[in-house]
Amino acid sequence: MATTLGPLGVFLPISFTKPISADRQREAAVRLEHAGCRTVWTNEVVGGKDALLQLAVLMAATERLVFGTAIANIWAREPQHMHAAAAQLAEAYPDRFVLGMGVGYPQQAAATGREFGRPLATMRDYVRRMDEQTWPPAPDVAYSRIIGANGPKMLALAGEIADGALPAGRPPEFTAEARTTLGPDKLLVVALPVAVGTEPAEVAANVREHHETGADHVILMPPMDVGFESCMAYWDELAPRL
Structure with missing residues (x-):
């Protein structure tokens, strides 16, 4: 999957203050492709938008x-639902989808009326339950699963039960x-914060440093408070130069 991803990717800009229409998101995706x-x-928290539904629109x-x-929040859907949705995307769009998922935060679990528990045990149990039988059966299609991991214990778990880490x-x-x-042999995807307006040479140097230390793929991650169009204009500037 590392070959399919390529060395570099970007986050689709998001807004936490107002919805971005489906038309604007589609236009942005086509713009990035061109x-x-x-x-x-794309990201996901509990509520607001469904990342997998969003990607179905954009892939089409x-x-x-x-x-x-980066990442699909495990509190947003049941494990079998996560797998079924991911498998359907992978079947519909071969070699064009990676599922990054993460345990999130206690307040996100609380928002769904559940206990956060111990993060490692919670994630292990979630991934185990993803492969339980569903009815009707989910498509029998392989796709890459990577786990959001910012600490050594979650990294070790990702290496054990998933295809890589983020x-x-x-x-x-x-x-x-x-x-x-x-x-x-595991997929290592790294999300790199980038301030809009940073010189392309500086961005390239930072990306290169992560590749040299072991990353397969680097995601350029803008600040959460940046405007949608401002970020898209910056990605337009960076894309041909990186």
Whole structure:
């Protein structure tokens, strides 16, 4: 899957203050594809939007873009539902989907009326339950599962029960540790915070440093408070230069 993702991707800009219409999201995805972008990621919290439904809309509007969730929140849907939705996307759009998922925060569990519990045990049980029988059966299609992991214990669990890990906002030293923990054959996706307006040469240097320390794929992650169009204009500028 690392080959399919390519070395670099970007987050589709988001807004926490107002909804972005489906038309604007589709236009943005097509715009990124035409600019030469290879992989686009989207986020998810509990409420507001469903990342997997969002990607179904965007994948239908594009021809080649690979999409991933960074991350799909485990409290937003039941494990079998997560697997069934992911498998349907993977069946409909072969080699164009990666499921990144994470345990999130206690308040997100509380928002759904559930106990957060111990993060490692919660994630292990969730992934186990993803493969329980559903009715009707989910498509028998393989897709990559990676786990959001910003600490050594979750990294080790990702290496054990998933296809890789997705740390966010961590320095290259952590990327090196993650590669050592995961081993050479697991997918290591790194989310790199980037301020809109940063010089392309500086962005390229930061991306290169994470690749040199073990990342397979780096996601450029804008600040949460950046405007949708401001971020899209910046991605337009960066895409052909990176």
